[in-house]
Amino acid sequence: MALKAAPEDQALLLELQALDTKLQQLGHRAANLPELAVIATLAGERDALRVTVGEQSGASEDAQTELKRTEADVAVVEARVARDRERLQGSASVKDVAALEQELAALARRQSDLEDIQLAVMETVEERASVLAGSRALLAAVEAKIVEAAGARDAALAELDDERQRAVSDREAIAAKVPADLLALYEKQRARYGIGASLLRGGVSSASGVALNSSDMTVVRAAAPDDVLLCPDSSAILVRTAESGL
Template sequence: MALKAAPEDQALLLELQDLDTRVQRLDNQLRNLPETAQLAELEREALALRRTLAEQTGTLEDAQAELGRVESDVAVVEARMTRDRERLQGTSSVKDVQALEQELAALARRRDELEEIQLVVMERVEEHETSLSATRAALAELDSRVAATTAARDEGAASLQRERAATATDRQTIAARVPTELLALYEKQRERYGVGASHLRGGVSSASGVALNATDLGAVRAAAPDDVLLCPDSNAILVRTAESGI
């Protein structure tokens, strides 16, 4: 036996469909918040910066270690020079004096070489420190952007969730007024085809956007007002109103 329902009950399905469409739209917006994509891009930037930071830190540490070795070598040379000067002051042997002066001259040249190297390495250390500071600053600025974007995402999501909750409450109110069998058919068609109710307006089904052909339109005209009809194109319940043009 074909399902029957009062026209005013069938009209409730249009409100129900509108609310279900709104819930789907809100769910889609929640899944595709613009800030979510922005955060993913920011995370890729942060990952690249953290990788650069790690590399720069390693390079700086290597340069600092090299500088430490050069400074240690300078200290060793200066210690030997101090020792030789003390020995030079304490000896009267011409041979020893000559040997010590030659060694002091060689040590002085070695110290000069090491100090030149030390200056070069110090410059490299300063350059690496500057680069590292710039990367840290960029990462800190990026962290601020991440925090701001996260806050905007959470605020937007909360707003959408509040709207969705209100819409779901309205849906429950409307659904409670729809007769059980009619509601069950609506839910079945919506689950199967994506749309549960279609408004026939001016001979056009809102669910499919297609005008009913003459045969289908004739069948609609011949049906009783309380007959529950299905849209021939979308399979949603075809709801007739004063706008249907029949």
């Protein structure tokens, strides 16, 4: 037996469909907020900077380790110089004095070379520390932008959620007015085809955007006002009103 429903009940399906369309649009907007793309881009920059900071931090630590090693070498030479000078002052042997003076000369050359190396390493330490500080500043700036964008995203989502809740409340109120069997058919068609109800306006189905052919229009015109019809193109419930051009 064909389903029947009062025209005014069928008309409620158009309001229901409008709200379902709105809910779908709200979901799409929530999933495609501009802030999400901004956050994704910034997250990529952040991740790249984290890798860079990690590499630069390692290089800076290596330079500091090299500096400590060079400082230790210089300290060893300075200790030997101090020891030899002390021995030189207390030595009465011409041979020992000559040997100590020769060693002190060699140590002086060694100390000069090490101090040059130390100076170069200190410059490297300063350069790498400066580069690392710059990268850390960039990372901090990107992370701050992510926090800002996340705040904007959350505000936008909260606004969309408020709108969604109002639409859900309105939908529940309208659905409660629709006869159960008509509502069940609407939900079935919407789940299967994406649209549950379609307005026939001027002979054109709003769901498909296609004008019904003469044969289909003959069937529609012959149907009783309370007959529930389906759109031949979209399979949505075809709702007839004064705009239908019948």
